[in-house]
Amino acid sequence: MLQVLGSAWALLLGLTLLMLGNGLQGTLLGVRGEIEGFSTFEMSVVMSAYFAGFLGGSRLAPEMIRRVGHVRVFAALGSFISAVLILYPAWANPWAWTAERMIIGFCFSGVYVTAESWLNNAATNENRGKALALYALVQVIGIMAAQGILLLGDPAGFILFIVPSILVSISFAPILLSVSPTPAFDSTRPMSLKELYRASPLSIVGVFLVGGAFSAQFGMAAVFGSQAGLTLPQISLFITMFYIGATIAIYPLGWISDRMDRRLLIAIEAIVAGIGGIIGFVLADSFTALLVAAFIIGAMTNPLYSLLLAYLNDILDHDQMAAGSAGMLFVNGLGAIGGPLLTGWVMTMTGPKGFFLFIAVLLLATAAYAFYRMTQRPSVAVDDTAAYAPVLMSATPVAVEAAQEWAYEVAEEAAEEAASGENGA
Numbered sequence: 001m002l003q004v005l006g007s008a009w010a011l012l013l014g015l016t017l018l019m020l021g022n023g024l025q026g027t028l029l030g031v032r033g034e035i036e037g038f039s040t041f042e043m044s045v046v047m048s049a050y051f052a053g054f055l056g057g058s059r060l061a062p063e064m065i066r067r068v069g070h071v072r073v074f075a076a077l078g079s080f081i082s083a084v085l086i087l088y089p090a091w092a093n094p095w096a097w098t099a100e101r102m103i104i105g106f107c108f109s110g111v112y113v114t115a116e117s118w119l120n121n122a123a124t125n126e127n128r129g130k131a132l133a134l135y136a137l138v139q140v141i142g143i144m145a146a147q148g149i150l151l152l153g154d155p156a157g158f159i160l161f162i163v164p165s166i167l168v169s170i171s172f173a174p175i176l177l178s179v180s181p182t183p184a185f186d187s188t189r190p191m192s193l194k195e196l197y198r199a200s201p202l203s204i205v206g207v208f209l210v211g212g213a214f215s216a217q218f219g220m221a222a223v224f225g226s227q228a229g230l231t232l233p234q235i236s237l238f239i240t241m242f243y244i245g246a247t248i249a250i251y252p253l254g255w256i257s258d259r260m261d262r263r264l265l266i267a268i269e270a271i272v273a274g275i276g277g278i279i280g281f282v283l284a285d286s287f288t289a290l291l292v293a294a295f296i297i298g299a300m301t302n303p304l305y306s307l308l309l310a311y312l313n314d315i316l317d318h319d320q321m322a323a324g325s326a327g328m329l330f331v332n333g334l335g336a337i338g339g340p341l342l343t344g345w346v347m348t349m350t351g352p353k354g355f356f357l358f359i360a361v362l363l364l365a366t367a368a369y370a371f372y373r374m375t376q377r378p379s380v381a382v383d384d385t386a387a388y389a390p391v392l393m394s395a396t397p398v399a400v401e402a403a404q405e406w407a408y409e410v411a412e413e414a415a416e417e418a419a420s421g422e423n424g425a
Contacts (some may be wrong), residue, residue, distance in 0.1 A: 010174040012138050015115055019142020022108055023165035024149050025085055026050070028164075028237055029097065030222025031155045031232065032089070039042035040223065042094035044344020047219030048337055049098045053105025055333030062111035065117070070174060074114040077107040078172050085165035089158050117174065136250070136391070142236025144243045148238040155232065185256050196327040200321075202263060202373040203312040206366050210304045213273075213362040216343040216355065217242055217297060224347070225354035234287060241291050245299030253303045261379040262311040263370050266304060270367035273300035276359025284353035297359060304366070305332065306391045312379045 026047075033043045064073050084100045084107075091100075119131055146164075153159040197204045221242065225235035242305035257265050276296030309328060316324045346354035 010177070011115065011119055012134060014171040014173070014175035015135070016138050016142045016145075017174075018108075018111065018115075019139050019165045020146045020149065021081070021085070021168040021171070023143035023146030023371075024160070024167075025088070025104070026218065027147060027150055027222040027235070028155055028160050029088065030220070031150075031226050031235060032092070032115040033094070033097075033223065034226035035156050036092050038094050038339050040227065040344045040347050043223045044220065044347075046094055046097045046101050047223070047340035047344075048215075049101040050105035050219065051215050051333060051336035051339070053102035053107075054109040055105075055330070055337065057106035057109025058113065058329060058333070060106075061113040064110065065114065070114050070117065074108060075172060075176065077110045077114075078168060081107045081111070082165045082169045083177045085161055085168065089161045092300070118175070123377075132391075133251075137247070140243050140247050144240050144247075147240045150236050151233055193327065193331070196324060198319075199324065200312045200315045201376075202266070202370055203308050203315075203328065205369050206266065206308045207305065207332045208335040209362045209366045209369075210270075210301065210308065211332035212339035212342065213297075213301055213359045214305070214365045215336035216338030216359055216362075217301065219340040220343045220347075220355055221294075223344075224352050227347070228284065228290075230287070232292075238290055238294055241294035242298030242302075246294040246296070246302035249299035250303045250306070254306060257307055257310060261374070262307055262314065263374050263379065264306050266311070267367045267370035267374075269300040269304055269307070270363045270370065273297050273304075274360045274367060275365035276300065277356045277358075279361060280356030281353050281360060284356065293356060297363075301359075301363065309391060311380075 029046065030043065033046065038046075061073065081104060084104050087100055088097065091097075116135070119135060149163060150160065153163070193204070221239050222235055225238050230238060253265070253269065263337050273296060277294045279296070280291055280293030283293075309325065312328060343355055343358045346358045348354075350357060
C-alpha cells in the first residue's frame with residue numbers, strides 16, 4: 001500500500017481535491033435550493049441532471065481522449081467545472097442549475113475517466129488491487145471531508161461556491177505536473193440489454209434498482225435535510241454517515257462475498273438497507289434515528305454495486321467481462337437518472353420522509369428479486385467465482401474494467417495455487 005501511495009501520491013491528492021469539490025457542490029445545492037425557494041420537483045430535476053451528464057461523459061470521454069489526448073481533456077473539462085461552480089449562485093434559477101448540473105456531471109465523468117486511466121497505467125498487476133482500494137478510499141474521504149467544509153461559510157452567500165471552484169482548480173497542479181500522458185484506449189462496446197439480462201437477470205435488475213437508490217442518496221439527502229428542518233451541522237453529519245458506513249463495510253462484506261453464495265449476501269444486504277430506510281421513514285423526527293438510518297443504508301447500499309458486478313463476472317467468460325461491465329454501467333446510469341426524479345415525486349406526495357420510503361422500496365425489491373433468482377438457477381461454486389473488487393457507484397468504465405481484470409487475475413492465481421497443492425499432495 002505504501003509503495004502505491006509513494007508512486008501515485010500526487011495523483012491521489014489531486015483526486016481528493018476533486019472529490020472535495022464534487023462532494024461540497026452536491027450538498028450545497030440541496031441547501032441553497034431550499035433557501036431560494038425551489039420546489040421539491042425542481043430540485044429533483046436539478047439533481048437528476050448530474051447523473052444524465054455523468055452517463056454521457058462516461059461514454060464520450062474515451063473518444064475525446066483519443067482525439068486530443070489526456071492532458072487537454074483533463075484541463076478543458078476541469079476548467080468548465082470551475083466556471084460552472086461559480087455560476088451557480090450568480091444565476092439561481094432551477095432550469096439554469098439543471099443545465100449546469102448536467103455539464104458538471106459530464107465534466108466530472110470525463111475527468112474521472114482521465115484520472116483513472118493514469119492511475120491504472122501507473123499500477124502493476126501486483127499492486128493494482130491496492131491502487132483501486134486507495135482510489136475508493138480517496139473518493140469516500142473527499143466526500144466526507146467536503147461536508148465539514150460546508151460549515152465554514154454561509155450557504156446563502158457566494159464563498160461556499162467559490163471554495164469548490166478553487167479546490168478543483170488546484171487539483172490540476174499535482175496531477176498535470178506529475179503524470180505523463182497514457183496511450184489512448186478503445187472504449188468497450190457494451191453487451192445488448194437482452195444479452196446481459198439473459199446472462200444474469202439479477203445483475204441487470206439489481207444494478208438498475210440500486211442505481212436509483214444510490215442516486216437518491218447522493219442527490220437528494222441534502223434536499224431532505226433542508227426540508228426536514230435540520231440545521232446545517234446536522235445536514236453535514238447526516239450525509240457524512242452514509243459514507244462512514246460505506247467505508248467501514250465495503251471491504252469486510254467483500255471478503256464475506258468470496259466465501260458464500262453472492263446472491264444470498266446481496267439479498268441480506270438489501271434487506272438490512274431496506275430496514276434502514278424504514279427506520280428513517282418511521283422515526284424521521286428523531287435526529288439520532290436519522291443518523292442510524294443513514295449509516296445502515298450507506299454501509300449496505302454502496303457495496304451492493306461491487307457485489308452485483310462480481311456476481312456477473314462469476315457468470316461471464318473472461319473475454320465477456322469488459323462488455324458486461326459497460327452494459328452494467330449503462331443500466332446503472334439509467335437507474336441513477338430516475339432516482340432523484342422519483343424521490344422528488346414521493347417526497348411531494350408523503351413529505352420529506354418519502355426520501356427514506358423510496359430507498360426502502362427499491363432495496364427491498366432488490367432483496368425479493370435476489371431470493372426469486374435463487375430459485376431459478378443453481379449457485380456458482382465458491383471455488384469457481386471471481387474475486388471481489390471494491391468499486392464505488394461513481395466509478396467510470398476505466399476503474400471498473402481495471403477492477404475486473406485484477407479480480408480475474410487473483411482468481412486465476414488462487415486456482416493455480418490450489419491445483420499445485422493438489423498435485424503436490
